[in-house]
Structure formats: C-alpha cells, structure tokens
Amino acid sequence: MSDPVADSRTRPADDWWRSAVVYQVYPRSFADADGDGTGDVNGIRARLPYLADLGVDAIWISPWYPSPLLDGGYDVADYRDINPEFGTLADADALIAEAHALGLRILIDLVPNHCSWEHPWFQAALKAGRGSAERDLFWFRDTKDGGPPTNWPAAFGGGAWQQIEDGQWYLHLFDISQPDWNWDNPKVIEEFDAILRFWFDRGVDGFRIDVADSMAKDPTLPDVPLHNGEPTREKYVGNPFYDQPGVHTIHQRWRAIADEYADTPQGARVFVAEAWLSPAERLAQYVRPDELQSAFNFDALRATWDAKDLREVIDHTTENLWAVGAPATWVLSNHDTIRHRTRYGRDKRDALEGAGVVPTDLQLGLRRARAAALLELALPGGAYIYQGDELGLPEVEDLPEDVLDDPTWERSGHTVRGRDGCRVPIPWSGTEPPFGFGPGTGQPWLPQPADWSGLTAESQAGDPDSHLSLYKAALRIRRDHPALGDGRLVWDADAPAGVLSFTREPGFRCVVNISDAPVTLPPHQEVLLASDQLADGVLPVDTTVWLAV
Known part of the structure; x- marks a missing residue:
C-alpha cells in the first residue's frame, strides 16, 4: 500500500515551495558512511528516514561537486559530477530517487559567481595568455598605476585581485582560489544553462543560488569608496560588483529554464537566492514573478532578540515580498553564520561577533532558540533549518587552531577564526566522539566537543521535552494546521x-x-x-x- 503522507508530499504542486520547510545538509559534516571522517552522499542516504520523520519537506545539499575544498566545496572544479570524497553520480541518483520515495524534494547548490582555480577552463585561461578567448571567460585585467586594476576587497580578507606570472591580474571576490566568471561572455551563460538542465534532468527539484547578487559587474571597474581608510565592504546601492542590474537578466533566463519542467510529473523546479541585501525592497527585486521564486531573509537572522527589532523585520519583509507576489523565506542559521543558540545567549549588541570573544550563556541561548524556532515556523512563507539546529547545537568556539579550515583564517592573517565552528560534524548517537557520525571510532574532519553526548539525535529521540522533540511536534502541527505555511x-x-x-x-x-x-x-x-x-x-x-x- 502507498504511503499517503509521502503521496501528498510528492504530488505535483506548482507552489509547494511557498510553504516548504527545507533542511540544509552540509555534506562533509552530516553523516559519514565509509568511515574516512568526511561526510558523504551515502551517509545522507542512510539518514533520509530521520529527515522524513523529522517532518521537513525538502533537503538543500551544500556543494557536493569535485573540489579541492579550499572553501568548503564552494570552489567548484566540475559542475557535473560528485566529489570522489563524497561518492559518485550513481550515489547521487540513488539519493534523489530514495528521497522522492520518502516524499522529500532535493535542492542543490549552484555556485555561479566563481569556480575553483582547478576548473579546466581556468587552467586553460592561465596557459592561453593575454587577450585570449579562454581568458575572456574570467576577469583578467592589466595593472593599473602599478597595482591591481581596482581597490575592490575580497570577502575573506585582502584584495580581490591576484597577479599571475605574466603580469595580469584575475578577479576573485572570495578566496584567491575562486576566480570570478565573466557573465558578459555568452559561453559562460550557455554553460550554466547546460548545468541547470543536467541536474534538472537527473531529478533535482531546484537550486539554492550562492551569492545570487554578485555575477554581474560594472565593466568600467570603478573603485569603491573608502571607509576608515579601507575599501568599503558595504553592499551600497551602485556597488560595482554586488546587486548590479545585470543579475536580473541572468535570473530571468534561469526561471525560463526551470519553467520548461513545470508540466513534468515532478512539478515545478525552483530557486532560492542567497543575497545578503537590505532593506527588503532590494531583495524583493529578486523574487518578482519572472525571476526567482524565493530568497533567504537574512534580516531576520541578523535581528537581535528584541520584540521591536523582530516586528520591524517581519513587517518590512512581508510587506515588500507580498507586493511582488512572493513568500517570505525565514532562516535562523546556516553554514556561514554563528549558530543561533550561541547568538541568542549573548548580549544582543555582540551577538554576531566572532568565535571565542564574547561571553555566552548557552542555557539562555537554548531557551531563546526554542522560542525562536516556534516563531520562525509560525510565520507566513517557507522556512529553512540548518543541520543540527533541531538538536540545539551551539557554536564550537574553541576548535584548535591547527584544524581550522575556513579560508578566512588564512586570509585574515590568523585574526578571524572563520565559520568552522558551525560546521562541526553532527552527533548522532553514543557517549563519546565521533558520536555515530561514522562507523567505528575514527574521528571526523573537525573534532566534536566531548560533552555533546546529551545533544545526540539518539539521546533526544525518547525525551518529549528535548529540542528535537519540539521540532518534530512543531513540524507535525505546521503540516496539519490549515493556518500555517503560506498566507x-x-x-x-x-x-x-x-x-x-x-x-x-x-x-x-x-x-x-x-x-x-x-x-x-x-x-x-x-x-x-x-x-x-x-x-x-x-x-x-x-x-x-x-x-x-
């Protein structure tokens, strides 16, 4: 006999994403099937029943592509394959099929602003030389006044240009290992069209678009203003490399490709944008009817635990998104931010400060995290849960320096610890590391705190008062109650x-x-x-x- 719950989840519904609760999986840190200390696709497959039982509607999988992992997989060397550390394309196909059988949809990451310096096209560009068609796929420019072409800053620290042996510079808005694509080149546009279709044809239900506001650049390459003597990192209106008008043409093209699949049995294919833009009027431009279906609302993530601040964010977000017919998409944490249990345990003025520098009351943080979860899941629209937030995991702020992997650590000259504290592998079971993350006693790629035994999924499953039980109860009510979800x-x-x-x-x-x-x-x-x-x-x-x- 078929499962009526699964059937109801998988039946074609053009607007399923308007109410969906999506669970983010960071593959390296979710579950390890082969015991090498790194999470993998088969580890995700083994935990699909857990996610179905939790009550989410879909899974977003952070980059699983071949990559040197110099930025956690956001440095993509091949957009049409699976990182061998994570598995194979056959494993991915099996995951998609098994998730669909359980009523779970699958979103994967698209990283369109940049690739890895190991990508074959960038390697060819380095060899081809000045003025070549290969270099025009990226942003190669000559020296200006004896230095880089512009004063643009890189997101992970330092400048955004790297000089190569022949004297030219290439643009990398993020790490030095992540050259930016030139979206003014038709070959780049066509390549990403083909990438979308490759994964849609394999059954993927949609994409989360990494830095969705960054692909288009002002071709005149103006400098950015200085702030306290340094190039500003603000996404001000008119910034030459963020929120340029050209990004909307790209998104409209992608939406048309997704709409080609609307009449298939699987139903609508969708996008969610990562665009750290304020105020909400700017974000609303990304979710107009002919563009992307949804965008993360980071104003809510950054809001302090304060009734006035939260009310203003909720009002401003909903009013502006409803005006263009889009739902809000709420999120409390992700792989780039300090876990909200830790944020809410701090003085609100210091909530977003770096690891290990601010006093934190984790019990207060847990109490507020529970309250925030019910607020998030009651608001109109969709919601995202970052892996481990349903377990009440805190930020790990005392990782040894020799294990830090985030490029921010190196690019900042070892002054900013980076994002590794929210990426520590999940504790599943047992009383000591690796807490069931993988088979045997082998330790994961980032060490887990020894005192996490009370936070494992196993230890919380039988406790009706646990954080996990709260999430399960909330998601069950949300699925059944006609007032919840979109509206x-x-x-x-x-x-x-x-x-x-x-x-x-x-x-x-x-x-x-x-x-x-x-x-x-x-x-x-x-x-x-x-x-x-x-x-x-x-x-x-x-x-x-x-x-x-």
Missing part, C-alpha cells in the same frame, strides 16, 4: 509591550514573550505547543506558545 498574519492589538502576538486564520495564534516579565496568556481554546513549560495561564519570559483560538 498572511494579523498582529494582535492586545499584546503587551515586549510581546509579539499575531493571529493566522483559521484559528491560530502565536505569542512570543520577549519582555522582562511573565505575561498572562490571551483567551484561547487550547495550547497546541509551547517552547517551555506553562503554568497557571502564564507565559514565561523567552517563551513562545501556539494557541488554538
């Missing part, structure tokens, strides 16, 4: 100061107490779920409750 909200006029309270029809109310004192629950028929224990009709501080009204 609208109405703020409740009777909410006390410091309390976020909104109603969604039919019959759902979410109340989040971010004040400094307990508050009385509003009238209701039933408590559907709460992030902490309730007593005597009172909602404690840093607690969220879902009510039937």
